[in-house]
Amino acid sequence: MATTAPPQPDRAPGGAPAEPPASAALHTGTSDIRTLLTRNLRQSGIYIAFVAIVVLFAVLTGGTSLSPGNLTNIVLQYSYILVLAIGMVIVIIAGHIDLSVGSVVALTSAVSAVLVIREGQPWWVGIIAALAVGIVVGAWHGFWVAYIGIPAFIVTLAGMLLFRGMTQEVLNNVSLSPFPSEYSKTASGFLNGLLGGNGYDAFTLLIGAFAVGGYAVSVYRTRVARVKYRQPVESMGLFVAKIVVVGAVVMAFAWQLAHARGLPIVLIILGVLVIAYGIITKRTVFGRQVYAIGGNLSAATLSGVKVKAVNFWIFVNMGLLSGVAGVIYSSRSNGAQPSAGNAFELDAIAAVFIGGAAVTGGVGTIVGAVVGGLLVAVMSNGMQLMNIDQSTQAMVKGLVLLLAVAFDVYNKRRAGASR
Template identity: 75%
Template sequence: MSTQATAPAPSAPQPKTGSANPLVALTANLRQSGIYIAFVVVVALFAVATDGRSLSALNITNIVLQYSYVLVLAIGMVIVIIAGHIDLSVGSVVALVGAVSARVVITAGQPWWVGILAGIAVGLVVGVWQGFWVAFVGIPAFIVTLAGMLLFRGLTFYVLDNVSLSPYGAPYTEIASGFLNGLLGGNGYDAFTLLIGALAVAGYAFQQWRTRRARIAYQQVVEALPLFIGKIVLVGLVVMAFAWQLAHARGLPIVLIILAVLILAYTVITKSTVFGRQVYAIGGNLSAAMLSGVNVRKVNFWIFVNMGFLAAIAGIIFSARSNTAQPGAGNAFELDAIAASFIGGAAVTGGIGTVAGAMVGGLLVGVISNGMQLLGLEQSLQQVIRGLVLLLAVAFDVYNKRRSGTR
């Protein structure tokens, strides 16, 4: 009498929560979540040092308004860095966009939206120009954008005729200084702002859970469940505290809505599109990407077109914030964007980085700068501290790579 063996039912994939070595697991988790922990610690330290002034509703609103353009630049810069490039020209592009918009709106008397379209067109032309030299001629991005930094600054002086232009007028300046308040009512606070904050937390938690499930399905290493939950709770508390303060100030800044849309869009682009995967492939291993059929020239070209577009958005926000176009506008903005990307976890050798990390890195730079200003530290000391923060962030990245044996 024959018997039939029954194959065991396949078991559900079990999560891998890191190496058996606790030190290696801790290092991996710190690489993923360390920037969030550092951000909370820095916020807490400045809250204590300034007797709570850094967490006041007015100050938090000012941080959003003052550093929004840096965060927009950081979105584009982190994509450039992931691909293994750098862009030194974005500060000059910000100035040129503001100058062209001023000529259109102030000098020519055109509607505010025409000035915005003109500024975006300038950014796209700049992106096409630099993308051509990098992608199709083969000149390193460092040289192309260094030349662009000088070229576009000179064009800014030419467009403005070496003088400042102002004011743009209320419709234009509302982009960077306007607020949405009272849409859903509220007794002493703006309920709409709290609703948007809650939706942001829910969206973040859902996205993180989907990412974790996908990694488990592919037998990839994930964070331990308590650490994963703790990270979501921590981010949720920070976001809701932030929304609470905004709700008790002037409501939801319009520029924050613009920034949120860009963050969501580029998070999807970098994580869930072919273009995003190709950017990571080029930065991670250029030879392997070429052998895999990635059109490296095309991808590099669109990376710089995208950077030009985001630099134009940042230029419009900055000019709307200052309500003037100045020949020296945007000075050293590229350094802030680069610092935000590296502090947020981007690798100096490319292939690593996230939009979310760049945003937290940019906010960390903003909180540190704002806190030092509240403490009345001298400008020279502020520059020293910002430089040390950037150096330590890159050193942490290099240390992680040596621990994990990567390049």
């Protein structure tokens, strides 16, 4: 869907923008809530579902799922899926798919392990090599998809087989471990005691406060921009309430982490990636072009978008993030295995669609994909705490994914019928 510039506000004498009428920008009471729920049902639905899942498993596990130790384990165990989801949502917004990311995670971690464990290279050489391999793999996929014109489904399916085989060759079908402690700290390390604290880590609470402040500034700027262009926004009371609720959730999460082992280093990596890619997708030309290609390829081409170049870099980026996920996964597992990364692509794709991305492209957000990944993580962790067998867990995940896609199809049909 090609992007269009927002309508310019009326001009007062002298060229200054005229103040929009309050009635055009603010809604109050019942109509305000109804507008929010109907206009942004896709975006708000995932947050409501996430809260419901968290509460459900907190009750079913007697509060164990929200204990400091378990919340820390969720961050450590599912961080690499969230990294993959960040890259996958960009691929899916553009109307593509990547089935190879699990194999690429295995290959990048294998290359890193061979260099660091077998060859005795410094730990940072392994990290750089893993990222470089991921970029090369992404360029390989991007070349075939963007410049040769083979559908991404076929290219990445071939890549899934190709890079799994390469992983087995690199490792000679044997596992390698352990990594040096410096490497392992990438995903298993913590920042604790930097600012002290009596029974808790004050630094973790400070980072949580900064996160809440950054969120408040971001949504306030978005609100000001919408008011400027006479777009509907929620009432000030509801706007403040939203910030308070989000802030309370974030600080409660930070409080639990502060009473466990402190701030996980991998959580900092995730935070940086979410902020960076949120800016890229929302505030850059490249991000707008990705949405344009996925929304309406013909219109994007006629608008001057260099479709081939954008598609190429989309897959290069996916390869880079697969390398990041490979480093995190191998650091977490403290080694590399030929079977590493099995079904990671399915978890990443599920996170993206559950997070609100459209199956036809053009719709999706970084935050939505991360929340979708967290929802899957909370479900998996909760079912593990309840000792539910793996087959039942797989069926539950499959049903949740099916319902998420069905919801997307239903929304599209309803929107088409209302035109």
